[in-house]
Amino acid sequence: MLSTAESTRASGSSEANEPSEPSRPSRARKSAQDTRVASSVSIALTGSGGSGVMTAGQMLLDAAARGGFQGMMTRSLGPQIRGGEAEAFLRLSASEVTCPGDGVDILIAFDWTSTERFAGEISLKPSSLVLADPELGPAPAMITGSGARRIDLPLKALLAGIPDGRPNMVGLGILAGLIGLPEDSVLAVLNRMLKRKGAEALAASTAGIQAGYAAAADMPADFRLTAAKQAASRWNISGNEAIGVGALRGGVRFVAAYPITPATEILEWLAPNLEHLGGELVQAEDELASINMAVGGSFGGLATLTATSGPGLALMIETLGLSVASETPLVVVNVQRGGPSTGIPTKSEQSDLNIAVYGLHGDAPHIVTATNSVADCVFTAQWSVYLAEALQSPAIVLTDQLLGQTRAIIEAPEGASFVARRxxxxxxxxxxxxxxxxxxxxxxxxxxxxxxxxxxxxxxxxxxxxxxxxxxxxxxxxxxxxxxxxxxxDYGKHWADIEGDGEIAVVTWGSCTGPAREARVRAEAAGLKVKLISLRLLAPMQTARFEKALKGVKKVLVVEQSHSQQFYHYLRAHYDLPKDVKVLSRPGPLPIRPAHIYERLADWS
Amino acid sequence: MTAMEQAVGAGLQPKDYKSDYKPIWCPGCGDYSVLTSITKALSVLGVARENAAVVSGIGCSSRIPAYTSLYGFHGVHGRALALATGLKIARPDLTVLVTGGDGDGFSIGGNHFLHACRRNVDLTYIVMDNQVYGMTKGQASPTTASEWEGSKLTPHGTGVSPFQPLAVALAAGANFIARGYAGDPNGVARLIVEGVQHPGFSFIQVLSQCVTYRAEQREWRSRVRPSAKEPTANAARASRRILDDDGFTTGIFYLGSRPPYQPVTATDRTLADIEQRFVI
Incomplete structure (x- = not known):
């Protein structure tokens, strides 16, 4: 068993050390392409902060939702406060989208310098379309080396005659046109967004979008999507907002807050909404204060929450121990980012598993849960409030930047029956x-x-x-x-999400669950039976349940976004795994895409 | 003291606010009399036991909650003010006292002290200042004189100017600033009564001698004197009095009129209303 682990560890590391996506052997991309089951389009918009890529991406997602599609948009940013580089990464489909796609089908680059900074996150292939203004100069190697199709985007000409016309609106029009989104869906979103900005702004943006549509008419039509009838009630929500909704559904009425990227949106969303429900949010002077305020509020009888990221969690650890010892219920949401130390505040990683499970001094049993999709942020936050209150214990909810700052179209979450009852x-x-x-x-x-x-x-x-x-x-x-x-x-069935059956199991957690779900479906389509086990309850460990879930499983692929394979070691420490174990691990912000997982599964069969 | 003694007769007696749990303090410790002052003050205020809470951090004086018959929280070192802030905001109906020492409040908890003063939540913070870390057996605290050589940790003295609690409290925005002396339990009780009654954040420094590690503090009795002046609402005047003082004048130095922290809250929406904005 040890030798298997050692050898797979080495292969996991080699993957993590690869310089960037485009230089990967083409085999992975090819196999992923061949087995694509969902008809989806992945779109990246890159530019400097202020170029409006996030706005255009957001509007495209909103318009797609109105036009009968599902989808999600992740955000990737440089470290700058304003400006710097920004990437909106969308994936749109007529059916459910659980994760970002393998590669980028359409890239609109508003400048090359910003685009190059996402070289490790943007995977292009020969079928991809890359649109950029020829005035930007020669394209970088990440574009030319990919063999992607290139289309010139003469922005000056396209914006001629449009006073105050914005390039991002042209980009939005082109993208909407390329995927076959009806123009009125886009204009409806625009109207709603700009209704207070006046007629001139509206006219300029409308003209920009229409110019984009006109330009798209002459472009390749192979990324057109067919709309489908969607569920009656759908939401457009980010993972961080979904945490807020789950917290309120669970009964949280007191929140202590200290801002930190990428958790701040949870707190900013809760502030006005708690107020309307008769609750309180107080801004603390630091995380030491915020968690102690939370303990005080909970001692006073209210279901209580605070949200933070790695550095803040590190500061809160002592008081988490106080919460354990004094049996004061408390929920701490940790939106993980790259660590250690300040790390990469704006990008995702699953490297706070160890501190969440093992970080407390003394023998300090507590609850650790993990969200595994944007929609699940609602459920897991609510369930965690329920568990913390029922067990008079701290519950650490692990989510991450990828889920937290992704905006997704989801089916309206059912109201789970878990409500805080102390x-x-x-x-x-x-x-x-x-x-x-x-x-x-x-x-x-x-x-x-x-x-x-x-x-x-x-x-x-x-x-x-x-x-x-x-x-x-x-x-x-x-x-x-x-x-x-x-x-x-009795934690019931919610301790894990288990899907499918087979002798091979993918065991994963958190935001790696989305790509693992898709890889499992692809494998099934290719005749390979695979079981997915995504742990929602990371502590206390569910030994008997895990053993039952692994019954009949002969091979396990562990998937996680951590350099030191924290999840793999956690599984080894607490659960009996079969002899044949492989690990797919890479640190953030290198993405783990469905193709990476599928390739490992296919190699095994 | 007559008014106070009359009031005591009205409801619960001071002893009713004490628990039967024996303090861990050394004989002669000033904290015994501060405990007495707290129970007297509560008796005067006529607070029902279940409606008061004492919150503390870590240190000799932070052991006080267990010696009362009230709700209490003995939390982690330095964070009592933060915990009490959460409690008071969540439960504005409670009378919340915060107790602790100079190390807990001004060193590890210094940042929370500043922000509690400026946040002005309606709390009463009683710091038993003995200018030493007693629980860890005698190290210099933020209020220790720079030349004190009594600790193995700083054999040549700290060489650092002592922290000025009252001046800092005033600069940071505390709404009620007073000093008492543990050798005068009735005086301290009066300060606590006034502190609790005064809206916003009330800070009371109590000189509370450590006879074990700072035996020379027994002499405080001869140095302490009550202020001859009426409390002022003028911050500039209060500042002069505090800065000119040698640290042994007792009484109320400042009575501010800043309104206490008031969270905005209403019950004017349902969760369903709130969720509606996500619907496509």
């Missing part, structure tokens, strides 16, 4: 014991204001009464109790 102590509380040793391990919690329930929550080890104690017996009793409440709880 077991509180009420009525006759004579001789009340806050940390009473119960069979379930959960002890009724008195909320301030309840007569007779007065107790002191403490980070010191304590007696059932809550009095500080350094005695071995009290320590063991309370350690057992805190562990037992997490171990005995």
């Amino acid at each position: 077991e509180v102590a009420e009525g006759d509380l004579e001789n009340y014991l806050r940390y009473a040793v119960t069979e379930s391990g959960v002890s009724p919690m008195a909320i301030p204001g309840t007569p007779g329930g007065e107790y002191v929550a403490d980070g010191l080890e304590h007696t059932p009464r809550g009095r500080p104690s350094s005695q071995a017996e009290d320590h063991l009793t309370q350690l057992d109790k805190r562990n037992r409440k997490l171990e005995l709880f």
